[in-house]
Amino acid sequence: MFVESAVRWWVWSILLQFGLGVSAGGCPSRCTCRPEAREAVCSGKYLTSVPEGVSNDARRLDLSRNRIKTVGRRQFSGLLQLQELDLSDNVISMIEVEAFLGLRNLRTLRIKNNRLKILPVGVFSGLSSLRYVDLSQNEILVFLDYTFKEMLNLQRLETGENDLVFISQRAFFGLQNLQELNLDRSNLTSIPTEALSQLQSLVQLRMIRLTISALPNNAFRRLHRLRSLVISNWPTLDSIAANSLIGLNLTSLVISSCNLSSIPYAALRHLVYLRFLDLSYNPITVIQGNLLGDLLRLQELHLAGSSLLQIEPGAFRGLSFFRMLNVTSNQLTTLEESAFHSVGNLQVLRLDGNPLACDCRLLWVVRRRLRLNFDGHQPTCSSPDTVKHREFREFSEKELPKLFTCRPARVLDRRPQEARVEEGTTVLFSCKVDGDPLPVITWISSQKTVISTSGRIRVLQNGTLEVRFAQVQDSGTYQCLAGNAAGNDSLTVGLYVKGLPRNRSVPLFTEEGWVEPSTAQAANSSAQMAKPYPFDAKTLIIATTMGFLSFLSSVAICFVFMFFWSQSKGQIKHTATIDFVPRSSVGGGGGDGGDGGRFTMKLI
Ligand SMILES: *[C@@H]1O[C@H](CO)[C@@H](O)[C@H](O)[C@H]1NC(C)=O
Ligand SMILES: *[C@@H]1O[C@H](CO)[C@@H](O)[C@H](O)[C@H]1NC(C)=O
Ligand SMILES: *[C@@H]1O[C@H](CO)[C@@H](O)[C@H](O)[C@H]1NC(C)=O
Numbered sequence: 001m002f003v004e005s006a007v008r009w010w011v012w013s014i015l016l017q018f019g020l021g022v023s024a025g026g027c028p029s030r031c032t033c034r035p036e037a038r039e040a041v042c043s044g045k046y047l048t049s050v051p052e053g054v055s056n057d058a059r060r061l062d063l064s065r066n067r068i069k070t071v072g073r074r075q076f077s078g079l080l081q082l083q084e085l086d087l088s089d090n091v092i093s094m095i096e097v098e099a100f101l102g103l104r105n106l107r108t109l110r111i112k113n114n115r116l117k118i119l120p121v122g123v124f125s126g127l128s129s130l131r132y133v134d135l136s137q138n139e140i141l142v143f144l145d146y147t148f149k150e151m152l153n154l155q156r157l158e159t160g161e162n163d164l165v166f167i168s169q170r171a172f173f174g175l176q177n178l179q180e181l182n183l184d185r186s187n188l189t190s191i192p193t194e195a196l197s198q199l200q201s202l203v204q205l206r207m208i209r210l211t212i213s214a215l216p217n218n219a220f221r222r223l224h225r226l227r228s229l230v231i232s233n234w235p236t237l238d239s240i241a242a243n244s245l246i247g248l249n250l251t252s253l254v255i256s257s258c259n260l261s262s263i264p265y266a267a268l269r270h271l272v273y274l275r276f277l278d279l280s281y282n283p284i285t286v287i288q289g290n291l292l293g294d295l296l297r298l299q300e301l302h303l304a305g306s307s308l309l310q311i312e313p314g315a316f317r318g319l320s321f322f323r324m325l326n327v328t329s330n331q332l333t334t335l336e337e338s339a340f341h342s343v344g345n346l347q348v349l350r351l352d353g354n355p356l357a358c359d360c361r362l363l364w365v366v367r368r369r370l371r372l373n374f375d376g377h378q379p380t381c382s383s384p385d386t387v388k389h390r391e392f393r394e395f396s397e398k399e400l401p402k403l404f405t406c407r408p409a410r411v412l413d414r415r416p417q418e419a420r421v422e423e424g425t426t427v428l429f430s431c432k433v434d435g436d437p438l439p440v441i442t443w444i445s446s447q448k449t450v451i452s453t454s455g456r457i458r459v460l461q462n463g464t465l466e467v468r469f470a471q472v473q474d475s476g477t478y479q480c481l482a483g484n485a486a487g488n489d490s491l492t493v494g495l496y497v498k499g500l501p502r503n504r505s506v507p508l509f510t511e512e513g514w515v516e517p518s519t520a521q522a523a524n525s526s527a528q529m530a531k532p533y534p535f536d537a538k539t540l541i542i543a544t545t546m547g548f549l550s551f552l553s554s555v556a557i558c559f560v561f562m563f564f565w566s567q568s569k570g571q572i573k574h575t576a577t578i579d580f581v582p583r584s585s586v587g588g589g590g591g592d593g594g595d596g597g598r599f600t601m602k603l604i
């Protein structure tokens with residue numbers, strides 16, 4: 001027993017002395033060393049070069065906030081145990097090739113905020129254990145091929161805030177285990193698709209503050225493990241091609257503070273594992289109905305600070321895991337329950353900062369005001385005036401039925417409208433309605449089609465149906481449907497158009513639409529203008545060609561005839577005798593044997 005513990009004590013003391021002896025002897029002047037932590041801290045000591053004499057067993061060396069300008073070749077060669085090296089906030093403009101050779105246990109390297117412009121290939125030689133490197137806030141212009149090739153274990157690479165204009169296709173070659181890449185604030189003008197495709201293990205890609213205006217098709221290739229993509233503050237980005245995100249299987253996607261005017265439904269469709277989607281701060285005006293249904297697992301949608309005017313019914317249909325909607329600071333007047341698949345799952349709702357009309361459409365929200373998490377921001381009513389500026393939580397259960405109410409849509413003037421008119425007449429059918437919120441008016445024809453706001457038969461701004469230059473086939477019943485969240489109402493009108501004898505000119509249909517007979521005849525309509533001749537150019541060419549062909553063929557037949565005629569004479573004449581009429585008309589040919597002049601020509 002005694003011998004054993006004595007030996008143990010002896011061993012311990014030797015080890016202790018040895019350890020202390022080594023670390024005590026290795027602290028550069030001006031630095032603070034903590035042998036027990038095996039670290040040397042030389043931060044903010046006005047050092048102009050890497051100091052000598054760092055203990056060989058140091059694990060951490062902090063050289064940040066100094067005035068170091070260059071890092072030479074094999075500068076740290078003895079520091080086999082070093083795991084963390086911090087060179088941030090210096091003025092390093094040059095790191096020689098193989099500067100870090102020998103640091104085979106280095107895991108973290110920080111070179112943030114220096115003046116590096118180029119990274120010669122081979123700078124990072126020997127850093128086979130490195131997990132994290134921070135190169136942000138330098139002035140690096142390009143990443144050359146094979147810059148990072150020996151960093152097999154690198155997991156995180158920060159390159160933000162450089163002047164990067166180009167990333168060579170094989171720059172990221174060898175980064176087999178890179179999981180996180182940050183390309184913030186670079187001067188790239190397109191996505192470095194080819195370079196990124198080397199990063200088979202990439203899980204997170206962040207690109208903030210770029211000036212790229214379009215995401216083209218297949219912008220991200222072979223990034224099968226990518227789960228999180230952040231695109232933010234690209235003020236010119238306004239187009240996202242339908243297949244730009246193809247090949248990706250994301251769970252989180254941010255495209256915020258860009259210039260998107262609509263949700264890129266087509267590009268998102270295949271992201272069936274997406275759980276988090278942030279499209280905030282884009283000029284998006286509407287979330288359309290039934291277009292996000294493919295995002296089966298979507299849980300959170302953020303569309304804060306956009307220009308949303310409407311969230312259509314069915315907007316989140318199919319999203320049965322949907323639990324957070326953040327639409328703070330938009331122009332929404334309401335949010336109807338019918339937008340959701342099931343409001344029972346909704347936990348967090350940011351609806352503040354919208355001009356909300358507190359009527360029956362928002363009753364579902366105010367009823368859940370104690371259960372729903374408003375993230376510390378209560379929605380506030382903007383209208384009607386009786387509840388203006390009131391927060392949702394202020395309402396007591398008792399006053400709700402009186403306050404959050406709607407007046408169902410109602411057609412005001414129900415007198416029967418029936419018009420019997422002659423062909424060519426213009427007819428108006430009014431449909432005055434009342435309701436709160438203001439009802440939507442729809443006119444339906446007797447063929448059950450919805451009448452639009454343009455065309456010969458159209459719905460005017462005030463809900464009136466206008467039939468211009470009525471035709472016999474317009475006869476029938478028309479139905480005005482008025483509806484709002486509280487109810488529907490309808491009105492049916494009749495139109496009977498009498499045909500006129502055919503000799504009377506009927507309205508003409510021209511390029512500009514239907515034109516009354518009188519004006520159509522007076523004005524030179526575009527249809528008439530376009531065709532000043534009864535034939536078009538093609539017809540004329542064909543006619544001319546055919547005429548010309550028949551002329552040629554008669555000439556040819558003539559020659560053939562002459563040839564046979566001369567052959568039948570059996571002999572070749574060497575002279576031709578040509579008679580001519582002195583009172584010469586146009587043609588001077590043809591041996592008509594007249595009594596004018598005559599001359600003989602020799603045929604060659
Ligand atoms: C990169 O962009 C910044 C900001 O637009 C600009 O100041 C800088 O000169 C650009 N650098 C290069 C190399 O183009
Ligand atoms: C954003 O898009 C609008 C048109 O959609 C355009 O007028 C505007 O200039 C764009 N903004 C930027 C910063 O490109
Ligand atoms: C897509 O990602 C999800 C979640 O990470 C994963 O469960 C699924 O297997 C992936 N699918 C493919 C095809 O990689």
Ligand SMILES: *[C@@H]1O[C@H](CO)[C@@H](O)[C@H](O)[C@H]1NC(C)=O
Pocket residue numbers: 280302304326328348350375
């Ligand atoms: C909603 O969006 C705003 C603005 O982007 C943000 O500040 C807030 O944290 C978001 N709320 C939640 C719950 O994420």
Ligand SMILES: *[C@@H]1O[C@H](CO)[C@@H](O)[C@H](O)[C@H]1NC(C)=O
Pocket residue numbers: 428430431432460462464
């Ligand atoms: C609707 O507008 C049209 C034309 O602007 C007008 O002729 C008509 O009288 C209006 N109808 C009602 C009911 O206000």
Ligand SMILES: *[C@@H]1O[C@H](CO)[C@@H](O)[C@H](O)[C@H]1NC(C)=O
Pocket residue numbers: 483484485486487488
């Ligand atoms: C009004 O009509 C629409 C469409 O026909 C229907 O979906 C809705 O449920 C109706 N609303 C009421 C309150 O009857």
Ligand SMILES: *[C@@H]1O[C@H](CO)[C@@H](O)[C@H](O)[C@H]1NC(C)=O
Pocket residue numbers: 501503504505
């Ligand atoms: C149509 O023809 C009838 C009989 O020829 C004639 O009496 C009538 O005036 C004509 N109508 C017009 C509008 O020309």
Ligand SMILES: *[C@@H]1O[C@H](CO)[C@@H](O)[C@H](O)[C@H]1NC(C)=O
Pocket residue numbers: 523524525
């Ligand atoms: C008809 O043609 C004349 C000249 O040919 C032109 O001055 C006039 O503006 C045209 N009228 C219309 C309605 O296009």
